[in-house]
Amino acid sequence: MNMLSSLPVVRLKPKANARAIRHGFPWAYDNELVTDRRTKALAVGSLAVLEDDQRQPLGIVAVNPNSKIFCRMLDRNPEAVIDQAWFEQKFAHALAMRERLYDTPFYRLIHAEADGLPGVVVDRFGDTVVVQPNAAWADVLLEPMVAALVAVSGVQNVIKNGSGRARQLEGLDEDSAVIQGAAPDQPVPVMMNGATYMADLTGGQKTGLFFDQRPNHEFAAKLCKDAKVLDVFSHVGGFGLAALAGGATSAMSVDGSAAALELAQAGAEKAGVAGKFTTRKGDAFDVLTALAQEGATFDAVICDPPAFAPSKPALEKGLRAYERVARLAAPLVAEGGYLGLCSCSHAADLTKFRGACVRGIGRAGRQAQLIHTGYAGPDHPLMPQLAESGYLKSLFFRL
Numbered sequence: 001m002n003m004l005s006s007l008p009v010v011r012l013k014p015k016a017n018a019r020a021i022r023h024g025f026p027w028a029y030d031n032e033l034v035t036d037r038r039t040k041a042l043a044v045g046s047l048a049v050l051e052d053d054q055r056q057p058l059g060i061v062a063v064n065p066n067s068k069i070f071c072r073m074l075d076r077n078p079e080a081v082i083d084q085a086w087f088e089q090k091f092a093h094a095l096a097m098r099e100r101l102y103d104t105p106f107y108r109l110i111h112a113e114a115d116g117l118p119g120v121v122v123d124r125f126g127d128t129v130v131v132q133p134n135a136a137w138a139d140v141l142l143e144p145m146v147a148a149l150v151a152v153s154g155v156q157n158v159i160k161n162g163s164g165r166a167r168q169l170e171g172l173d174e175d176s177a178v179i180q181g182a183a184p185d186q187p188v189p190v191m192m193n194g195a196t197y198m199a200d201l202t203g204g205q206k207t208g209l210f211f212d213q214r215p216n217h218e219f220a221a222k223l224c225k226d227a228k229v230l231d232v233f234s235h236v237g238g239f240g241l242a243a244l245a246g247g248a249t250s251a252m253s254v255d256g257s258a259a260a261l262e263l264a265q266a267g268a269e270k271a272g273v274a275g276k277f278t279t280r281k282g283d284a285f286d287v288l289t290a291l292a293q294e295g296a297t298f299d300a301v302i303c304d305p306p307a308f309a310p311s312k313p314a315l316e317k318g319l320r321a322y323e324r325v326a327r328l329a330a331p332l333v334a335e336g337g338y339l340g341l342c343s344c345s346h347a348a349d350l351t352k353f354r355g356a357c358v359r360g361i362g363r364a365g366r367q368a369q370l371i372h373t374g375y376a377g378p379d380h381p382l383m384p385q386l387a388e389s390g391y392l393k394s395l396f397f398r399l
Helices: 018-022 084-101 136-140 142-153 165-169 211-223 238-245 258-270 284-293 312-332 350-363
Strands: 009-011 027-029 047-051 057-063 069-075 106-111 120-125 128-133 157-160 177-180 188-192 195-199 228-232 250-255 277-281 298-303 333-343 369-374 393-398
Touching: 018 057, 047 069, 057 136, 084 106, 084 142, 106 188, 106 211, 120 142, 128 142, 128 165, 136 142, 142 157, 142 177, 188 211, 195 238, 195 258, 211 238, 211 298, 211 333, 211 369, 211 393, 228 238, 228 284, 228 312, 238 250, 238 258, 238 277, 238 298, 250 258, 250 284, 258 277, 284 312, 298 312, 312 333, 312 350, 333 350, 350 393
Parallel strands: 009 047, 128 157, 228 250, 228 298, 250 277, 298 333
Antiparallel strands: 027 069, 047 057, 057 069, 106 120, 120 128, 157 177, 188 195, 333 393, 369 393
């Protein structure tokens, strides 16, 4: 079937940057399109052919008239058929790389635009996957997508996680559900860098575990041999458990969530390092301030906060928060010790984030060498045309 005859057409305005889209940029914004009544009436999550102002087709897009990102590019071939076979091809392509990189099936299988499925995140935990359909089209086509995912990967259980800011921006519900099989009745143990993490796939944050920090955990673990370590915003034990696996003498995890700290404690017990592991619940800024008043020092302090700058309007406030983290953490680092500072805010690029960290360290009266800059692991590929896909930055300083 020729899709060109059956799909509606959306057209770019003459001043819109069609060249960027031809060169791989995956979105067209609402203000770049000729929006007539027919375009505005397109169903949320439906498919259309995107044309430039000369009526040359650019490819098949998913549309959402309620979102600033009106079009998301699905296929550069305007005659492609977006069905289960199409999804199977995408999943097979993504899976081939992950199987080459990882010995065990614990990784991010689909990283949205960078893996050719805009807005879709799939994290794999053995025979269970957690899917975040963060764009409207993925909700509409969830059935063939899940069928393809099961056919290609052989997983037994598929959980849909509907939480998160991205779905709100798309005007979608926040419902989570088991789509196939069953949800695990207890946290799933995940081995990374010699540490064991307990992932809560149904009640935890995002999909239950952050795979993106894996290479940064590995680097930090090298710095933390025979060290006393403080891990702030630790979630389920991220850097602290990795440090203990790398030979740290002790690690303290600080987080605002009691549930996350319980999972971190369970991970320490599973790995046989519970005797060297402590937790402290509380607001990170308050705990950092209190530790300074107590005169505590550590050989390594690592802070991995949530996205303080999730969007451009939040950037300045977010950068001030990152500076404050650095200013409060730096005094806790022993002379010659190490400070790791992370950001998962795509709005704060590396230069701005680094500047905020360096200002904070300076305001704390410390001198620093930047020894390593880390990014997300290769299961979180970066789409070169889309800066937002390279969101994670980890800076390691020696003070």
